[in-house]
Amino acid sequence: xxxxxxxxxxxxxxxxxxxxxxxxxxxxxxxxxxxxxxxxxxxxxxxxxxxxxxxxxxxxxxxxxxxxxxxxxxxxxxxxxxxxxxxxxxxxxxxxxxxxxxxxxxxxxxxxxxxxxxxxxxxxxxxxxxxxxxxxxxxxxxxxxxxxxxxxxxxxxxxxxxxxxxxxxxxxxxxxxxxxxxxxxxxxxxxxxxxxxxxxxxxxxxxxxxxxxxxxxxxxxxxxx
Amino acid sequence: xxxxxxxxxxxxxxxxxxxxxxxxxxxxxxxxxxxxxxxxxxxxxxxxxxxxxxxxxxxxxxxxxxxxxxxxxxxxxxxxxxxxxxxxxxxxxxxxxxxxxxxxxxxxxxxxxxxxxxxxxxxxxxxxxxxxxxxxxxxxxxxxxxxxxxxxxxxxxxxxxxxxxxxxxxxxxxxxxxxxxxxxxxxxxxxxxxxxxxxxxxxxxxxxxxxxxxxxxxxxxxxxxxxxxxxxxxxxxxxxxxxxxxxxxxxxxxxxxxxxxxxxxxxxxxxxxxxxxxxxxxxxxxxxxxxxxxxxxxxxxxxxxxxxxxxxxxxxxxxxxxxxxxxxxxxxxxxxxxxxxxxxxxxxxxxxxxxxxxxxxxxxxxxxxxxxxxxxxxxxxxxxxxxxxxxxxxxxxxxxxx
Numbered sequence: 001x002x003x004x005x006x007x008x009x010x011x012x013x014x015x016x017x018x019x020x021x022x023x024x025x026x027x028x029x030x031x032x033x034x035x036x037x038x039x040x041x042x043x044x045x046x047x048x049x050x051x052x053x054x055x056x057x058x059x060x061x062x063x064x065x066x067x068x069x070x071x072x073x074x075x076x077x078x079x080x081x082x083x084x085x086x087x088x089x090x091x092x093x094x095x096x097x098x099x100x101x102x103x104x105x106x107x108x109x110x111x112x113x114x115x116x117x118x119x120x121x122x123x124x125x126x127x128x129x130x131x132x133x134x135x136x137x138x139x140x141x142x143x144x145x146x147x148x149x150x151x152x153x154x155x156x157x158x159x160x161x162x163x164x165x166x167x168x169x170x171x172x173x174x175x176x177x178x179x180x181x182x183x184x185x186x187x188x189x190x191x192x193x194x195x196x197x198x199x200x201x202x203x204x205x206x207x208x209x210x211x212x213x214x215x216x217x218x219x220x221x222x223x224x225x
Numbered sequence: 226x227x228x229x230x231x232x233x234x235x236x237x238x239x240x241x242x243x244x245x246x247x248x249x250x251x252x253x254x255x256x257x258x259x260x261x262x263x264x265x266x267x268x269x270x271x272x273x274x275x276x277x278x279x280x281x282x283x284x285x286x287x288x289x290x291x292x293x294x295x296x297x298x299x300x301x302x303x304x305x306x307x308x309x310x311x312x313x314x315x316x317x318x319x320x321x322x323x324x325x326x327x328x329x330x331x332x333x334x335x336x337x338x339x340x341x342x343x344x345x346x347x348x349x350x351x352x353x354x355x356x357x358x359x360x361x362x363x364x365x366x367x368x369x370x371x372x373x374x375x376x377x378x379x380x381x382x383x384x385x386x387x388x389x390x391x392x393x394x395x396x397x398x399x400x401x402x403x404x405x406x407x408x409x410x411x412x413x414x415x416x417x418x419x420x421x422x423x424x425x426x427x428x429x430x431x432x433x434x435x436x437x438x439x440x441x442x443x444x445x446x447x448x449x450x451x452x453x454x455x456x457x458x459x460x461x462x463x464x465x466x467x468x469x470x471x472x473x474x475x476x477x478x479x480x481x482x483x484x485x486x487x488x489x490x491x492x493x494x495x496x497x498x499x500x501x502x503x504x505x506x507x508x509x510x511x512x513x514x515x516x517x518x519x520x521x522x523x524x525x526x527x528x529x530x531x532x533x534x535x536x537x538x539x540x541x542x543x544x545x546x547x548x549x550x551x552x553x554x555x556x557x558x559x560x561x562x563x564x565x566x567x568x569x570x571x572x573x574x575x576x577x578x579x580x581x582x583x584x585x586x587x588x589x590x591x592x593x594x595x596x597x598x599x600x601x602x603x604x605x606x607x608x609x610x611x612x613x614x615x616x617x618x619x620x621x622x623x624x625x626x627x
Binding site (some may be wrong): 075083096107110 | 234538541542621
């Protein structure tokens with residue numbers, strides 16, 4: 001599903017180049033449940049952004065479902081993000097002025113889906129995430145757990161093949177975090193590839209495959225020989 | 226993303242930041258309203274002046290003594306001659322032209338008018354019976370000057386409505402006597418009250434035969450000759466024939482000026498239109514200022530909405546789409562505020578029109594169109610930069626910020 005070959009990425013901090021990713025090669029199969037752990041500044045978020053096409057590698061190759069996506073222009077990358085990738089963020093990133101239902105609908109609007117079909121798909125998703133009675137609430141009127149469920153609904157409404165979650169429980173209490181994790185793990189059972197960045201071992205250890213990053217390199221991979 | 230969804234989303238984000246939106250709308254609406262009100266005023270002034278001028282008469286050609294030209298020094302000036310006067314015989318001679326329907330010589334002076342103990346200083350106009358028809362004046366009571374030979378100095382006069390009130394009060398004026406200077410005139414009629422026109426108040430005028438005026442003021446000179454051409458098409462012929470007749474009479478010297486009412490009208494029209502354009506243009510500057518304000522506020526809005534923009538990019542909005550969203554916002558904002566400004570301007574014009582009923586105030590359609598177009602144009606133009614900036618935002622950085 002995802003294949004990275006010798007991917008490098010460095011940033012310039014002040015006038016010093018800092019390598020965030022040093023020669024990463026990685027293969028993740030469709031339907032895998034992967035956690036990426038590591039200390040702050042180890043490059044795990046950069047790796048996730050790279051996989052999510054929010055960032056471009058300086059060198060190396062990125063194949064997503066067999067397609068070389070690192071060479072696509074911005075327009076094409078946006079389309080790949082829209083159709084194949086879902087994002088879940090630590091801070092939810094819901095649009096504050098829109099209701100829960102409208103936040104979930106957003107990717108469908110961007111994709112130009114017909115309004116009737118939009119409503120039907122949003123309603124289905126609201127129901128399956130237990131948010132039906134919260135549909136017309138704005139994010140500020142929702143609890144943290146509800147917000148993250150809305151965000152997950154938004155990330156999955158386009159039925160993406162890959163779901164990327166950056167510290168999805170980082171802003172939630174333990175009990176709510178567990179609920180959210182259960183929801184995400186439920187999705188992997190439906191065949192979604194889930195990649196999770198966290199520094200919480202309790203959460204990271206639940207994944208089938210665990211990657212640990214240190215200083216821009218993969219320090220360990222439970223699947224690698 | 227469909228156009229409807231783009232517009233809905235844009236209007237949603239405008240409604241989401243109510244204060245900001247209202248302030249921007251206010252700035253733009255004031256600009257549009259200023260253009261509408263100021264051009265309405267200018268246009269009102271133009272229509273007023275044109276209307277007043279037209280009411281002076283139709284198809285008028287006016288002969289003035291002297292030559293208003295700056296082409297050089299005429300030989301007469303060197304020997305201390307003043308231009309030849311325009312006299313009554315000149316006026317009579319003009320009637321030879323068949324392009325001229327009628328004419329009225331004018332001579333003006335001021336004199337003390339009295340009826341018994343009541344007296345006041347008045348402006349005395351010497352003319353003939355034709356003046357009534359040429360100047361479109363109407364009689365309130367009695368008769369105008371008798372239609373006799375212009376050289377006959379008969380002792381009759383016609384009073385303006387205000388003079389009649391002041392000299393006669395409740396007495397019957399027609400048939401009464403008025404003393405002008407040292408001569409007595411019988412009142413043959415009173416003009417209908419018509420108020421001021423072009424700074425010339427016929428209500429405060431006394432009209433006597435031109436020959437009597439010449440005697441009263443001890444002169445032969447005419448101030449003007451008012452000519453009415455036979456029709457609109459004859460105006461230019463009346464003018465050129467008047468010129469050639471007077472040229473022949475004044476031994477080949479071009480010492481009179483013949484102007485047409487149309488030419489004066491056209492000049493006033495041009496001047497006042499230019500004035501309207503100028504004030505409209507000045508007001509339009511406020512629209513440009515409003516445009517810059519919109520740009521500023523949009524840039525701030527983008528800074529505040531960094532996260533939202535980052536998110537839109539992450540969930541698959543290409544840069545072009547982000548630009549379109551911000552364009553749509555600017556366009557909607559400009560459209561709504563310029564329409565509001567238009568309404569505001571029309572209300573303002575209406576109120577001013579009520580306060581000054583003589584002024585036919587009303588914004589010309591071209592000014593309204595120009596104001597709306599400028600508002601929309603600046604609004605959209607000044608959103609280009611913010612929209613581009615939004616589209617260029619790096620989603621990683623945008624989302625990283627809390």
